[in-house]
Amino acid sequence: MTDSMDQKIEQHRKYWNREDTQRPLVSVTIAEDFFFSRHYSSAKSLLEPGKLITPDMLDVPAFMSDYERMYNESLLVAQDGFWVGTPYTGIPWMEAMLGCEIQAMEASFVSKPT
DSSP states (O other), rough: OOOOOHHHHHHHHHHTOOOOOSOOOOOOOOOOOSSSGOOOOGGGGGGTTTTOOOOOGGGGGGGGHHHHHHHHTTTSSOSSSOOOSSSSSTSSSSHHTTTTEEEESSSEEEEEEO
């Protein structure tokens, strides 16, 4: 795996220019399980089966400590990828933006057509 930022950038440049990278680029996520929605301690109160989720329930600043933790965890593993913060995973964002109700499950969320 590549360690320095310059090496990572060079590997990605080669990849996008379709040059020989010697091997596939590898990126990992450190997690206890597959359900990424459970990686955010600030959202644990949302994961109550049957709970209807509304926009006012998402306290964006409360997620910052989770993002900082995940970023620091990503630095513990040599990898080719770059860590990027993404919107809180698990919520079906497109369906929510289209007006569907979002309901919590034990490990994630589902949309209910309205």
